[in-house]
Amino acid sequence: MVMQFKELWNDLHKENAPGKPVYDEWLDKYQDILEGCSTAVLDLGCGNGNNTLYLREKGLPVIACDHSEVALQQVQQEIPDVETMLVDISERLPFDNDSFDVVVADLCLHYFDECTTVQIMHEIKRVLRSKGHLFARVNSIQDSNYGAGRGEKIEENYYFVEGYNKRFFSVEDAKRFFSIVGKVDVREADMLRYRKPKRVIKVKVEKG
Template structure:
């Protein structure tokens, strides 16, 4: 199996140094983002920084997180003194409990086993303040352009595709994953940011007391 860190570092090194573009999926959550004006927003698995750039241009304070050092280096090309953290989500989140109001995980939570995914979601819940929000997008089981139903099946909707692990979600799995949260928004739709169209799920979920 391909070492994910090596794979993604190579991908980011090979990417050009053009300013990243972003879609406007976060626009609808302006009321949620504005509630975090006095607290940093965590961009979890930021990659090249599409959502970081969106937030930076709107003057939010951001902590950009990834486990690829090459991805975090790219942020320095376009953002003044970015605040970054390098870590693997499988090892937990290096933040204090109940320390932030908003965490964004845009196309970064679909690389893990079901057990690992649940642990990561529990860690996100730990870090969020009461009534804090997780805003996320993940692969849909309909995302056939990017590997849904292909490769070697490891678990339901979780595949080894040419040495890389990818998970795809249906609504039932997402509802199960966030059963202890308030689901304020959920929608499956097609995104056209890449060369081929991509099917994904978008959710806004709020932490509630146990």
């Protein structure tokens, strides 16, 4: 099952080989925190490197992680000065406790069942330093363009849709899961994803 999911993402990145990553500026709001970062930023589920490029252009060292070899090859080609690692975020993260001031997890935390999602939150908490921050975006239950409320229901707000298992978060869901990491600020927001409007939950967490 894990291999099938990985192959789906390898195929997707091959089909959408984008050239130089193009980022939106959702992390601008956290510029003060990023400027105070004394470690590399951990970019989980980096994809083709949109946020990695943003962070590098701000002068920050980044460890870009993904479970797709194809995605990491694209990152290495377009951002050759960044460290990349092949990482499955559903397993124990290959980092020591208290390793990072900032973790970014953009659109990569909404593919898992409840048990695995909880496990991932505990792992992010483990690798964050005290007072460190997690910045994340996840599918909203209002994300109708990307399958919200459609497909085969697996768990509450978790469906098999469009070839993937996808979780769609309410604000309350996001608070419940992300509060495992620390103090949560949650809000809904809109973005463009593959040139279509997408509704997301935007999350900032400070580890206690």
